[in-house]
Amino acid sequence: MEAAVIYEHGGPGSIRYVRDFPDPVPAAGEVVVRVKAASLNYHDVFTRRGMPGIKVPMPCIMGIDFAGNIAALGAGVSHWAVGDRVMIDPVDRVGGGGLIGEVRHGGLAEYCAVPAHNLVRLPGNVSYETAACLPVAYGTALRMMVTIGQVKAEEKVLILGASGGVGTCCVQLAKLAGAEVIVCASSTEKLARLKELGAEYGIDYSREDFVKWVYAKYGKPHRRSFDSGVDVVVNFTGGDTWVPSLKTLHRQGRILTCGATAGFDPKEDLRFIWTFELNIRGSNGWMREDLIALLDLVGSGKLKTIIDREFSLADTNEAFQLLEDRAVFGKVIVKP
Template identity: 65%
Template sequence: MRALVLREHGDNDKLQFVPDYPTPKAAEGDVVVRVKASSINYHDVFTRRGMPGIKVPLPVIIGLDVVGEIAEIGAGVTGWKVGDRVLIDPVNRVEGGLMGETQDGGLAEYCRAKAHQLVRIPDNVGFEQAAALPVAYGTAIRMMNTIGKIKPGEKVLILGASGGVGVCCVQLAKLAGAYVIACAGSEEKGRRLKELGADEIILYTQTDFMKAVFERHGKPHRRRFVEGGGVDVVVNFTGGDTWVKSLRCLKLGGRLLTCGATAGFSPTEDLRFIWTFELQVLGSNGWEREDIEKLFDLVQAGKLQVLIDKSYPLEQAKEAVRVIEDRAVFGKVVVTP
């Protein structure tokens, strides 16, 4: 089969398109899926580079998000048949492991997974739409709804708003009735975020987002029971030099939500703002199976748009990884074999 294979960690040139990689076979409890679409996440970039403390068995086919049709069913598998349209939950919640990291993922013509990882794709949801959901949208819905508990009328500042997680966060915050302030790197991305529902745009390439919050919404102060400046919630999954500025944007009792650190996991910290303003720093890790099912419901109801910016054939999958690494996208990037 055709596949994009990682044999050693490093830059994007370490990814190799292989036209004759071994096709997986279904063992007991397995299914083999004929891949129809796989979306790229920043986690795939981290896997390619190599992550401290995480041992990735090489060679490996990257790609966490995988959807397609069942092509083969192993012994002991019930409830499924060849041809069923399925999404593979990237997390193996029984034996452990992650698609595209500890086992071969979706950037190939075929992909093997455990039957218990399968989620049925509704008939009116397309393969590319479904492929965009698990990691990015699943992470967003858990962070915003389950962990963050966004409320009507709250001011929510979203950093990285134009990426896969970000565009979902913008929509979920609006669905919750919040006032959404989205950070974007260009006027074009800002325009598209406004179309998606953002109430306000901060172009971080032109102005410091913290100063923009202070100017537009006031600087937070410590007086209780007095209306103060700042925002109720900051969504920050970039880390790096945005971390302390995010804390400083929060009003008394504000919440900082995080699910990653694409710009650096060891930022400068300033604990004074956390205790002085009684802030809550809330981490959110991944998604649950029911989150994927909730996303399908929202997509079917027309309440949630799946934003797909670019689609690449498998032969150009390495380019798909590059544009994610360079943040040259709005929403999701999908690869179709």
């Protein structure tokens, strides 16, 4: 089969497109999925580079998020049939087998063998491309904004890194909750597209200090006041943006985080946390019920997946380069 494969950890351009990778055979309790669409996540970049403490068996086919049709059933699989439309929940919550697309082959190939308990039935009104966007980015966003963050109507929500897969979903979820949304992005083009998604205000962080913008618009937070500043900051970038994010929150404001793409060990300033009684809420991934909720939201048209562009398997390196250069708006799809 055709596949995008890494044979060792490496930098940009290190993924090899091969036409004769062995076809998977389903073990007991597994199915083989004919992949129709996969989407890239920054976690795939980390897998390609190599992450401390995680041993990736080589060769490795990455691709955490994907959807397709069941092509073959292994022994003992029930309640599924060849031809069923499926989305993959890449986290093995039953067998403890590790993350699909990291410690076992993923969706950047024509076919992929997965445990049957990783399957999520895909309704006919949800496309393969849409489903491929959901688990990692949209599942993470839903859990962070709804389950953990509890974003409410009329709250002021500042979203950093708003133009990526997680960010564009966060914008939509905040609007569904009735919040006022302020987004940060690196270009006027991205900000314009975010406003089309419902954001009221946009800040080009390459030209403007978002802390000063918040102070000018909403006032500088005071330790004895519950107004001024913003109610919620969504920050999954970390790095140099962490302490400035704390400074924008009013007393008892919330900062939500699910990652640290710009650095996991930022400088901290505990004075803001205790002085303003700030709530720091971490959110880790998603649960199966989050994926079911997402399928209902996209199926009903309340939420839409934002896809920047599609690539073939042969152009997987190019797709990754766009992701690493942060030159995309929303998600990148790879189709066998």
